[in-house]
Each structure stands twice: as structure tokens, then as C-alpha cells.
Amino acid sequence: MQVESRNVETLRWRAGRLELIDQRRLPLEFEYVACDNALQTAAAIRDMVVRGAPAIGCSAAYGVALEAQAHAAATRAQFDAALEQAFAALAASRPTAVNLFWAIERMRQCHAQMRGGATRAEAAALLELARQIARDDVAINRALGRHGAGLIADGARVMTHCNAGALATAGHGTALGVIRSARDAGKRISVIANETRPYLQGARLTAWEMVQENIPVTLVTDNMAGHLMQRGHVDLIVVGADRIAANGDTANKIGTYTVAVLAERHRIPFYIAAPLSTIDLAIADGSAIPIEERDAAEVTGFRGLRWAPEGVNVANPAFDVTPAALITGLVTEKGVVERPDAAKIRALFGR
Ligand code: MRU
Numbered sequence: 001m002q003v004e005s006r007n008v009e010t011l012r013w014r015a016g017r018l019e020l021i022d023q024r025r026l027p028l029e030f031e032y033v034a035c036d037n038a039l040q041t042a043a044a045i046r047d048m049v050v051r052g053a054p055a056i057g058c059s060a061a062y063g064v065a066l067e068a069q070a071h072a073a074a075t076r077a078q079f080d081a082a083l084e085q086a087f088a089a090l091a092a093s094r095p096t097a098v099n100l101f102w103a104i105e106r107m108r109q110c111h112a113q114m115r116g117g118a119t120r121a122e123a124a125a126l127l128e129l130a131r132q133i134a135r136d137d138v139a140i141n142r143a144l145g146r147h148g149a150g151l152i153a154d155g156a157r158v159m160t161h162c163n164a165g166a167l168a169t170a171g172h173g174t175a176l177g178v179i180r181s182a183r184d185a186g187k188r189i190s191v192i193a194n195e196t197r198p199y200l201q202g203a204r205l206t207a208w209e210m211v212q213e214n215i216p217v218t219l220v221t222d223n224m225a226g227h228l229m230q231r232g233h234v235d236l237i238v239v240g241a242d243r244i245a246a247n248g249d250t251a252n253k254i255g256t257y258t259v260a261v262l263a264e265r266h267r268i269p270f271y272i273a274a275p276l277s278t279i280d281l282a283i284a285d286g287s288a289i290p291i292e293e294r295d296a297a298e299v300t301g302f303r304g305l306r307w308a309p310e311g312v313n314v315a316n317p318a319f320d321v322t323p324a325a326l327i328t329g330l331v332t333e334k335g336v337v338e339r340p341d342a343a344k345i346r347a348l349f350g351r
Helices: 038-046 053-070 076-091 098-114 119-149 175-184 201-212 222-230 256-265 342-348
Strands: 011-014 017-021 032-035 157-161 190-194 217-220 236-239 243-245 250-253 270-273 319-322 329-332 335-338
Touching (some): 032 038, 038 053, 038 076, 053 098, 076 098, 119 329, 157 175, 190 222, 236 256, 256 270, 256 319, 335 342
Parallel strands (some): 190 217
Antiparallel strands (some): 017 032
């Protein structure tokens, strides 16, 4: 039986405001946080109210639209200055996911095209573009999900890392989009969700999404992944991406590289699911991808509980890079690229 999975509304436009599910509070509380301008939106991205590469891109687009709306009655000079500040604040919110910069660039191009006209008309056009980016994201994820679903056998046990679900996008998800689409196509699948230390996107968000939809899910801590693979409990791995270099090297949540190395060792297919907006052709290989370093407090404890001694040195890189050589395939809205490399990735863009 074919069913179409319901969407979690990660971000929505309501009464002239951007509303975001507060992902810091999930799964204990479900509530929306409202943003009225670009600075508030940038803060929501920085503070992880919203996270996940496509979701922060869509939020940034709405952040620009909010700022334009707030200055729609201002002079052209004031309007332009406010937008420049919005672009800068949003671009400074998080460094690794390229979808953020991709979305800002699209908004900037719209601004450049409409600069000769009325500010009210431009504000309306920017809002329409933000809405379009969010609508397209859902459609892209559904297309990507259909391509990826073909890779998953009935009864497969699928491991994922971090949260690349509806919560990380405007809807449906990328890695979890593949899982949802496989389920929607009638396949019985179960998910192994890696907890994803230190921020626990797997335990808090992926597990929540799967439980909401009655997709069987088993939560494990990250250091259990190798054991499960060795014992033959994992059939396939699919994860999302924050930035894919021109040669296919892929930055994703810290710990993804470890999972990919283990997958190679155990000959388990390892797939990246991501839209083309996650590919950064300007970066030749993964070594040049900026890796966000986050607060030490995420490693020394959680929500006020501290377990590490005062005075200890801490490293907290939020992402790592999986070399293209470890990637079985890249699942995009244009199809699955087996063993991605520079030529195959260029071909996706018709180059
Ligand atoms: O730090 P986060 O939670 O923003 O990191 C998210 C990830 O690493 C996701 O896997 C990635 O953005 C893909 S989301 C479809």
C-alpha cells in the first residue's frame, strides 16, 4: 500500500512572523518560537532553535524576508542598509552548512534585481522567494526520498547518524526522507538511530520523529555502532550532509566519519542523502570545509549537569569530513550518484 507520510512543520510563516519548532526542547516539550526580524532569526540559528542544513537555509531566507517587511515603508537607502545587515548577521550565524549561504545568495540576487523598484514590492518578492525556497525543499526531499527508497530492501535495518529528518529541513527530511519514502512505498524497515554525542540530535530528534510515525527505531550510543555492524545487525547506512565538496568529500555531524570507516570495514553500503544546494563546487575537497567549533559546555556536561572536572581542556568540533572514497552513493533529487567523484558531481550541474 502506498501512503504519504505527514509532515512535521519545522518552520512556518504565521501572521507575518517566522515560527520555528524549538528543537532545543524536544522531545520533552513541543513549542514554537517566533522571529520578527533577521537578528532574531540569526540568533535562533546560532542557538540551535532550528538546525540541520536545509532548515537553516530556509530560515535564513525567511530572516531576510522579515527584515525587508520591517523596512518596507523606509527609504530605499534605509531598506538597503537593513538588508545588508541582515545578510551579514545571518551569514555569521553558523559556518559549516552551505545551504545557509546558498539561500542568502538567492535572496541577495532577488534584492539585486529589484533594487531599482519600490521597497514594498521588493519586500513582497523576497517573502515569496523565501516561501518558494521552503516549498521547493519539501519537493526536493520527496524526490530524493523516492530515489533513495529504491536502495532499501524490504525488511532492511537502516542506521543513521544525527538528525537529517523533517526537523532538519522544511519537511520530509533527507536521510529520514529516504527512510520515510521507503516506508511509504510499503517496505518494512527499522531504524538504528545513533545517539549523536554531544548534542544528541539522534536521541532527541531522530528517535522522536520515528516514534511519531510508528517507524520502528532502536536508539544506541555512538560507540555501539561498530559492534552492531560486526554482529550483522546493520544492512545499510544513510546520513545527511552539511557541505559536499566538488570531489564528493562530505561534511556531516561529528561521528559520521567513524561510521563510514566502520561501514567500509564491514562492507555495509554507506549513503549520503542531500539536495544539490548542499554541494559547494567552490570547494575542491573536504580539507577546505570550515568546521564549526562549539561550546566546551556541550562536552563537559548537559543542561546544567557537569560531569567533567573544572580545568580540563575540551575540543568540540561539530562536524567531520567523510572522504568520497568511503561513500557508496550520493542520493540527490536528480538521482543516485554511485561512488561520487568530481566528474560525476559536475555532471549533476550539467557542467
Ligand atoms: O549541528 P546540526 O544539528 O545542525 O547538524 C545537522 C547535521 O549534521 C545533519 O546531518 C545535516 O545538516 C543534514 S540535515 C538534512
